[in-house]
Amino acid sequence: MTTNEIEIAPNSALLVIDVQKGFDDASFWGPRNNPAAEANLAALMDAWQESGRPVVLVQHASRAGSVLAPDQPGHALKDFVEERREQAALHVTKTVNSSFYGTPDLAEWLTARGIGQLVVAGIQTNMCVETTARMAGNLGYDVLVPLDATHTFDLTGPDGTRLSADELATATAVNLHGGRFARVVTTAGVLTAAARSRLAA
Template sequence: MPVLLIIDMQVGMTWPQADVRNNLDAEARIARLLDAWRRAGEPVVHVRHLSRTPGSPFWPGQPGAEFQPALAPRDDEHVVDKHVTDAFTHSGLERWLHARGLRELVVCGVSTNNSVEATARSAGNLGFCTRVVSDACFTFDQTDLRGVRHAAEEVHQMALANLQGEYASIVDTGAALALLS
């Protein structure tokens, strides 16, 4: 039974200062996955980033730290709070999954090259069968250390390439939904 792991789909990710992004339909695809998992009665885990940096939109208690209403967890869905990019670090997520015998993860959310990549790397290293849903993740434009700006889609594709094979399998929404069959 695959667990749907939704990463950092918080209100602050929708604010203009979040910068230029790719996959403008990612939230709709995540909502589609969430609905399918709920209808199938399969486990869903919502990951929430709570920043330790004062003034961050993700500072606890701030509106930006709240889940986006359309993707908010139900009372029976597990919520993991994290303070770093990786959802496994100091969160109890690994223990929660093992206690339930859950070994397959379907990962979606934001940012592809940040929390999604960090979490998928850890999941793969911990032995979980991990799939990252490429069209249900997104990221933002990035400037490299040379000062060269890279488009969000390029950053997204490179992050997925970093994961493919060694840490995770990269799938699209259709392939992720087929796992419920």
């Protein structure tokens, strides 16, 4: 997909999913991929806020024993997100993978504002980002996933097969694209398209 084929709606919502300090704990999660994810997320947040488009922050509240549990320091948003928090239009708290099962109700909020396009980014690529994008596609939203504004971790399956974070991210891209849940794009492409639509307005 070329940059010219991406169109960003004037009220397109940017979902920033689970960008929390607990994901910096390598001893808990293991090796990660895409060290550029945070910089790309910050660039997207700034572009959305500068254009007046809504940013939705999603924060995971795990059960006890997880670094993302509400009573743990890792539950907190990463500093660059916290610094931009006041400008966010909505803050959703969830306990499962999909951002559509949280408080307040994301779909209800989007419907009330006539928002039909979502740019979905954050952590983890193959978990909460992919689950949210799949559900958004099922619900009829136009979904864009800038894969380089996400990251994940190596993971082992039930038979001992281990996939690297990059392999899992590739699988997510194939699942979302091949399943027509979302269009997988780049941060640069989204930023260029967002700027172009703003100039044309």
